[in-house]
Amino acid sequence: MEAIKTKIEVSNKERPPTATDRVAVFEARDLAVSYAGQPAIAGVNIDIYQRLITAIIGPSGCGKSTFLRTLNRMNDLVPSAALSGELRYRGIELYGPGVDAVEVRRRVGMVFQRPNPFHSSIYDNVAYGMRILGLKKDLDQRVEKALRSAALWDEVKDRLKDSALGLSGGQQQRLCIARAIAVEPEVILFDEPASALDPIATSAIEDLMHELKRDYTLVIVTHNMQQAARVADMTAFFGLEVEPDGSRYGVLVEYDETTKIFTNPSDPRTEGYVTGRFG
Amino acid sequence: MRELYSTELEELERLLREEGELVDRAIRGALNVLARDDVDLADELIAFDDEVDRRYLSIEQGIPSLLARQTPVAGDLRLVLAILYVNLHLERVADYCVTVAKLTKLAHGLPRDAGVLDALEEMGERCREMLSTGLEYFSARDFTDPQALIDMDRPIDRANRKLIDRLIALGPDEPRREWAMRMMLVSRCLERIGDHAVDIGEQAAYLVRGEFEEFTDASHKTPRPAP
Numbered sequence: 001m002e003a004i005k006t007k008i009e010v011s012n013k014e015r016p017p018t019a020t021d022r023v024a025v026f027e028a029r030d031l032a033v034s035y036a037g038q039p040a041i042a043g044v045n046i047d048i049y050q051r052l053i054t055a056i057i058g059p060s061g062c063g064k065s066t067f068l069r070t071l072n073r074m075n076d077l078v079p080s081a082a083l084s085g086e087l088r089y090r091g092i093e094l095y096g097p098g099v100d101a102v103e104v105r106r107r108v109g110m111v112f113q114r115p116n117p118f119h120s121s122i123y124d125n126v127a128y129g130m131r132i133l134g135l136k137k138d139l140d141q142r143v144e145k146a147l148r149s150a151a152l153w154d155e156v157k158d159r160l161k162d163s164a165l166g167l168s169g170g171q172q173q174r175l176c177i178a179r180a181i182a183v184e185p186e187v188i189l190f191d192e193p194a195s196a197l198d199p200i201a202t203s204a205i206e207d208l209m210h211e212l213k214r215d216y217t218l219v220i221v222t223h224n225m226q227q228a229a230r231v232a233d234m235t236a237f238f239g240l241e242v243e244p245d246g247s248r249y250g251v252l253v254e255y256d257e258t259t260k261i262f263t264n265p266s267d268p269r270t271e272g273y274v275t276g277r278f279g
Numbered sequence: 280m281r282e283l284y285s286t287e288l289e290e291l292e293r294l295l296r297e298e299g300e301l302v303d304r305a306i307r308g309a310l311n312v313l314a315r316d317d318v319d320l321a322d323e324l325i326a327f328d329d330e331v332d333r334r335y336l337s338i339e340q341g342i343p344s345l346l347a348r349q350t351p352v353a354g355d356l357r358l359v360l361a362i363l364y365v366n367l368h369l370e371r372v373a374d375y376c377v378t379v380a381k382l383t384k385l386a387h388g389l390p391r392d393a394g395v396l397d398a399l400e401e402m403g404e405r406c407r408e409m410l411s412t413g414l415e416y417f418s419a420r421d422f423t424d425p426q427a428l429i430d431m432d433r434p435i436d437r438a439n440r441k442l443i444d445r446l447i448a449l450g451p452d453e454p455r456r457e458w459a460m461r462m463m464l465v466s467r468c469l470e471r472i473g474d475h476a477v478d479i480g481e482q483a484a485y486l487v488r489g490e491f492e493e494f495t496d497a498s499h500k501t502p503r504p505a506p
């Protein structure tokens with residue numbers, strides 16, 4: 001009886017959060033970003049939920065990556081970028097006075113389209129962020145933990161001092177994920193993380209994302225709709241708005257559970273895009 | 280965009296429409312076989328089922344291929360799934376028509392009752408009407424009134440029950456009893472055809488609304504939406 005009870009409790013913990021017990025990590029209200037005065041995205045209202053995978057899909061130029069980069073203030077690095085509206089992280093205005101962008105990026109890590117390991121050893125790649133943050137205690141254990149979490153440990157444990165550039169593309173991408181999680185962020189942003197990888201390496205990354213969801217909130221921008229359908233709990237479809245003067249910017253057209261988006265979307269623009277009719 | 284994909288989807292739906300027309304002819308054929316007690320026509324009808332099966336198989340094979348290569352989603356996915364189910368329903372309806380033909384052959388030469396035959400004819404015509412309504416909903420993607428289909432199905436169910444009383448009343452004479460038992464099964468076949476027509480209507484509703492709902496439920500008085 002006790003065994004059964006325990007089993008039930010464990011399985012309850014594993015169940016995905018239902019709509020009612022979702023916790024918003026990010027809340028965007030009327031969010032707009034422009035580059036040199038040209039709007040890139042406008043009027044975005046969205047809540048991104050804790051420990052779910054949220055996919056951002058949409059045609060090229062609809063502002064998917066722009067939106068993703070606002071979530072960890074990566075757009076700060078673009079001098080002409082300007083932001084308006086509200087973007088809260090855990091209730092705190094992310095672009096408010098006194099918020100340290102470096103601290104934001106520690107809490108909200110990022111993995112890019114092309115694996116970009118540093119020209120150093122596998123070990124140093126993972127240890128880099130921790131050294132900078134002064135987390136020098138138990139460094140070996142922390143490196144191992146990060147590599148295990150990124151499902152890479154077994155493949156690299158005997159060659160930690162080798163150059164990271166000797167790894168395959170898929171391994172390099174998992175190394176970048178290990179590097180991102182080594183500094184113990186809460187959120188990991190993925191910008192087309194598998195577009196440069198073959199199908200086997202892609203499915204390893206997707207499996208890993210499912211694992212990471214237990215501890216992290218994940219947001220992924222992808223061109224591959226089937227990938228969004230496979231990995232994401234929630235899907236946001238960004239579309240292009242074209243002004244009479246020909247200028248274009250991205251808007252959030254529809255945001256819902258992934259199953260809904262791919263079986264019965266509410267907006268005809270989403271339907272047109274996901275079925276491949278246009279967009 | 281995605282022209283081949285669109286063509287393949289349209290082709291599947293065209294085959295389904297064709298199958299629907301053939302099935303309507305099969306029901307009409309079955310009613311003629313019954314009314315005329317025509318054994319030759321019964322054999323023709325049994326052979327005609329191959330025509331329905333050919334469409335059925337083309338759709339049955341076309342769907343996995345389309346799913347594997349084109350990965351339809353949203354409205355397209357619902358269309359493919361609805362075609363898959365409607366295809367099955369139509370094929371079952373055609374099989375019931377074959378059963379009616381076989382039962383008529385088995386009952387050939389036995390004393391018949393005009394009142395029972397009229398009732399069966401009436402049931403059969405109702406079935407045709409329901410099937411064409413269900414298929415019309417489907418191809419027009421216009422789905423406003425499920426009640427029309429449910430309303431049409433009720434008299435069929437009622438007639439099926441009434442017929443049984445009438446057949447029992449035919450008395451103890453053995454050839455009459457045998458004919459009555461055969462006709463009871465015919466009645467059951469027609470009643471099932473009506474149920475399949477309602478199910479086709481449900482698929483049309485799913486296609487349009489995106490949510491599945493049972494119009495009628497054999498085990499509950501009030502139909503419930505799917506969980």
